[in-house]
Amino acid sequence: MDTDVETGRLVYLNGPRDIEFQSYEVPNPEPNAVVTEVVRSNVCGSELHVWKGDHPLQDCVLGHEALCRIKQLGDKVETDSAGNPVTEGDLVAPVYFQTCQSCDYCRRGEFYACENDYEHTGKSPDIWPHFHAPWATHYYIYPDNHFYKIPKELEDHLNVAAAANCALSQVLFGISEIGVEYNDTVVIQGAGGLGLNATVVANEHGAETIVIDGVDRRLEQAKAFGADHVIDFREQKTVEARRNRVKQITDGVGADVGIEVAGVPEAFVEGIELVRKGGQYLTMGNVRPGHEADFDPGRLTRKSIDITTVVEYDPWVLFDALEFLAATIDDYPYDQLIDAEFELDDIEEALEASENRDITRATIIP
Ligand SMILES: [Zn+2]
Ligand SMILES: [Zn+2]
Structure with a gap:
């Protein structure tokens, strides 16, 4: 036996x-x-x-x-x-x-x-x-x-290393697809796992970062992860108020880059309002089909915004994620x-x- x-x-x-x-x-x-x-x-x-x-x-x-x-x-x-x-x-x-x-x-x-x-x-x-x-x-x-x-x-x-194959790899891949450049203004919708990782990566790219959320703990974490500005949606209660705040920070222009990591369909509609004409918009928080929001495609066309979506990543991005963590x-x-x-x-x-x-x-x- x-x-x-x-x-x-x-x-x-x-x-x-x-x-x-x-x-x-x-x-x-x-x-x-x-x-x-x-x-x-x-x-x-x-x-x-x-x-x-x-x-x-x-x-x-x-x-x-x-x-x-x-x-x-x-x-x-x-x-x-x-x-x-x-x-x-x-x-x-x-x-x-x-x-x-x-x-x-x-x-x-x-x-x-x-x-x-x-x-x-x-x-x-x-x-x-x-x-x-x-x-x-x-x-x-x-x-x-x-x-x-x-x-x-x-x-x-080790706990951090165990998480590298999910949020950070996803964010690194998404950001490489849209290309964040030095001095870009990046608005990040949501300060959960993806959002905090997006904040760090944008920060390390030399971007000015704005993070929107409505939970105290998350807003504090966003600052600790490199957010230059936070917008609390309990205070800026409407899309218009939040758009105005982003415009105020960006000299009236709007953000160069928007990143949706909120996972609610309305965030996508709002993101188009926050990004400047000719800007980039990356959406990766809305991953479950069957949830809809009212959307005005004319607004998108008039603003000539490039939309990029990602779900998963090229597998070698995990190597970059581990190196990124080691460096920071x-x-x-x-x-x-x-x-x-x-x-x-x-x-x-x-x-x-x-x-x-x-x-x-x-x-x-x-
Ligand atoms: Zn995961
Ligand atoms: Zn295959």
Whole structure:
């Protein structure tokens, strides 16, 4: 009898708000794959939607923001996706979706749009190699998933490193798509995770930043993350008032760049009012179809605003995100963004606290 078989545990979503723990044999990696132990995995807004049944996914494993330790390298894996040598025990951050290398978008080099991006994510854990998502003791990095070694500057900031594959990578990709330039004025609608990351990145690009939100804690955080101006929408109650305030800051012109990270359809309509003629507008907070707002396309045309949308990113952007964090980790209070730690067994408690907004962001320690 083989007594050496190691088992791991994972969080399984049976149906809405129906979580179970399941155990499976820890797999051996196929060639080009990596088996890891999860060190940290955060609770992100998207998991809350899935858990509440506000999403088609179920019968699956949960989680996507993760920091992992290499347990076993598959045949042919000698480096991370940036060519840095890796060995068992190294800390790595994985991209949470794959780039299949064979769909029409991957063929065009548009990896952010890969059609098979979530092929593994939604699988039942009964299907080998079981550990498809990181709310678990182990996580399987498939051959077509990019992963990167953690810079040593982040070794004391593991919760921050675990979040790099989500908000910061998304923001870096979006901002590279629109191109923020030195001295640009950037208005950011929303000071949640995406908004704070957008504030830091715009600030590091040498932009003057204006952040709009209506929660004291978030407005304070925006300042700590480099906002030059904040607009409290409890005080500036109308679109017109907020537009006037942005105009006042920008010598009557409007912002060069607008970034929507509020996730409400009306923010998109408002953003067009805040950006100057010929400006750039990046929208990435509204990610769920089926929510509408009244929109006047004539306003957009008359202002000749370029609209860019992003969801996901080219996988190598995670490398840039880790480098960005390493370079700025002492300059901003990134650690404050993750303000609660839970053990894997207490995942339901973590989800409830996140839902009730008792905490900003939880991390799970298996
Ligand atoms: Zn996330
Ligand atoms: Zn593809």
